[in-house]
Amino acid sequence: MYDFNSYTEAHSIDEAVRALGGNPNARVIAGGTDVLIKLRSRDEAFVGRDLEGITRIPGLAGVSVDTQGDITIGAATSFSQIENDETITRCLASLGTAAGSIGGPQIRNVGTIGGNLANGATSADTAAVLLTYNASLVIHDSSGSHEMPACEFHTGPGKVRLEQGQLLTAVKIARADYEGYRGSYIKFAVRQAMDIATLGCAVLVKMDGNVIEDLRIAFGVAGPTPLRAAAAERFAKGKVPSGKILEQLGRICLEDTKARDSWRAAKAFREQLITVLPQRAISQALGGDGNA
């Protein structure tokens, strides 16, 4: 009972971009785990559209490493692929964790990282993690392609910087943004599976001996978009990650977050999670059990 006007499949990025640019009624569909749900619930922004399938475009799925050691993840790469990919496991372990936390196996087999980002949800598990890796996003349109930092992509709930005719084709992570770092991701949800994050917390830490050389913290659901906790990151640099320092750091995270009350969770509870989860994520990244 899906109310769409047509479905076509693109065989190349150019073909997809042409189809999207030439038809204001066209919409991208990849794995469909968001689009079909919105169609089923008869979301006006999705009903009656011409759906452009992109998952079978050659080269749009998969993980590759170039000679510089920079990593490219195709936008149509499924969560299962990411979760089980050798490069991801070795270099971007927290991204694998985030991908593995989404839905159940069936969803992870079809849902894609590109869709997770382009859907624009603040709760997208991979989005917060990608912020910690300073990922950049490759976007194609009729005039070619350009890159955009992942932190500029989300503009509001369900909103991203993609114009009609533009297609997110890949996520890139530079070697300097993962080498020597250890990351972790904690998805806080009521259930252990098949759930949406009440709060997501990704950290990426680089140590210099026993001192934090660099720390990146990103949250999902701590504001209208995934966001970084810049003040806490600045505070952490050069410090020994003792329990006391981590506690302080957790509280400083609140300077950058904008949690609110909703029927899903109270603001006070989200803010408690904002102060607690980074401490645990950092301990986990550094090899502890995560219970700070």
Added chain:
Amino acid sequence: MKNKVIGDSVPRWDARAKVCGRADYTADIPVKNALHGKIVRAGIAHGRVLCLDIEDALRVPGVVKILTPADLPKTKFATAGHPYSLEPGGDVYDKNILTDYVRLYGDEIAAVIAETPLAAAVAAEKVVARYEELPFYLTTEEAMADGAVELHEGVKNNILADTTASVGDVEQGFAQADHIFESEYQTQIVQHCHMENQAAVAYQDADGRWTCISSTQIPHICRRILGEALEMPWSKFRVIKPFIGGGFGNKQDVIIEPLVVAMSMAVGGRAVRLELEGEEVLAYTRVRHAIRYRSKVGVTKDGRITAWQMDAVSKTGAYASHGHSIAAKGAGILSTLYEIPNMIYRSRTVLTNTGNAGAMRGYGVPQITFAIEAMTEKICSALNMDSFEFRLKNFKKEGAPHPLNGIPMATNKVADCLTQGKAAFGWDGKMAAALGDKGGIIRRGLGVAAFSYATAVYPYSLEIAGCRLTMNQDGTVKMMVGATEIGQGSDTGLIQIAAETLGVPAEMVYAEAVTDTDIAPFDTGCYASRQIYVTGMAVAKAAQELKDKICRAAEQFYKISSQVLDIEDAYIINTTTGDRVASLGDLALYTYYDKARARTLTAEVSNNCHNNSYPMGVTFAEVEVDTQTGVVTLLSMLNAHDSGVIINPLLAEGQVEGGMGMGVGFALGEDLFYDTKTGAPLNNNLLDYKIPTAMDVPELGVLFVQPVDPYGPFGAKGLGEPPLCSPAAAIRNAVCQALGFEIDSLPLTPGKVFAAIAAHRSGGEANV
């Protein structure tokens, strides 16, 4: 058992078909030229529909017809799947098939019939209603307040019923007490979440009558309610129940069938299908009653209960559905769990503009067990008395009469469940670990809770069940029952009862997937954990009758007195010599084809049961509470049950584990809630309504204490609902033990537990 069929884990007869996709559910059954229906739902929570504009909707291509209340009978009907009562004061007749008076957000105000499901859905969106809005009430307090608008005319203060049951004299009991405890407990709205949504298809059959294929737990009752709702003789309807993907009581109400038949009537008898969406099922079918309990308990210093006063206010939502029976049932539960010399139990059932509460697995007992067993722990902790000692001292004794209806509790092994379960759970070792773990962020706790239940509905209601057995040409037996297999495995259990009685292996008895009111013997259906108990009695009697007929036929054909004949392993045995006289297959050929004396062998029994038996049990739970995040992790849980003799251990364990899983959801996650500004349900989808997943439920322990109940077939008592009665209470008690303070409402979500911890630390009362 002599034939070793009872007590054997016989594989369910339908297991292979279900796993391979050969089992046909309502939506799988092909029906010619079917149209599709869609309900138009109200966008306000309370008010009158002033006008319905259906013009745009009628123009949607594929739309055949749109029904409004004006097209349908004005007579109201009752939706509860209770047996018809010849006495006054039964069910509340308060429902129209479609309504122009909206009592809850999503109430059914019109219905579209179209060529495709999509056309029906598109048209339903285009129906425009204009309303006169009235204030809506999401809480019982608001609904009961003076001046509140009556949801149903004449229901003063929206209190559907207000009754009191009592034993002894509570004031005297309180005077005898050394300590008095008072507390208040609150449960939430939860929903059944059966896998198969409500679905039905109706059409006019060759003889002019109306056939309705439906996923219903109560086909025979459904037929009667169709007659009442559509103002026609009951025999004009034929209800067919195919395989069912779960019901848990939600399909013990007649919800969509009258509309589906009315839709078919509106299009000249052409078939019309209606399948609800999951979101509709969650919010707009039936839910569990949220109940607020106030308890006042008097106890002597050595821990004996002298008096228990309880006040229950039960939220039934927009319509009566099962009426007052769920709230009222609590009196019997309280007074059969503990020996309470002086008890008074008042219950009120209140109408609100929320999801309509009806039957749900446990029928009010999970709620009251939470309230009773939370209070029990409060008392134990205040008296510094062991949880087990207090319970053993106060449990109702075996053989004692039910204080309110006088039926003796012939078997009651709740004390054995407590002591054997405690050992099997490893309580003492786990408790030592929990007590040694009080300083950190993560804290452990253990909890226990006991429950009492009643199989079947005697003496409050009719208890009738039917079975027809026919010996086939090869000596196998076809079993027809009016009982309703809804996934619980009752058909397989009934096969075992027939096979054990007849003296044949289980695979020689064939069940019937379909219950068809034209064909199946009369039985009121699946509820009250009654199928093995009440239908089992009918099956056992029919099997005994068929066995007697077989032996008499054998006497005729083999010239041996039936007095010395018996059946073992499908052979007729001469009990004096031990010789096999003939196989049932050989005898069957004579009964079908002997020119002179052939007479096929059948037995049909309608059994009116005048007993009740009491399944009892205990849950043990071990949890970890994260005091920084409020997360409760269930580490282990065990249910110990006295359900009498267990007919099929593997199926019984499946029932218990499923019920325990539902109990985890009731305890920790599930809560259907509403927008206070609009009255709309907020989380009627399985993303936001948190039923547990396999990842959230640990390995579950199951233990059966098996007295031979003198009333139940082969000593069995009910087991369908009992597994869900005590887990939430035990989990709550474990959480409180871990935290060192009490939380008195469900569910114990991380947000709520965190808020309670924060309030406790700041010295205030936890306002949860």
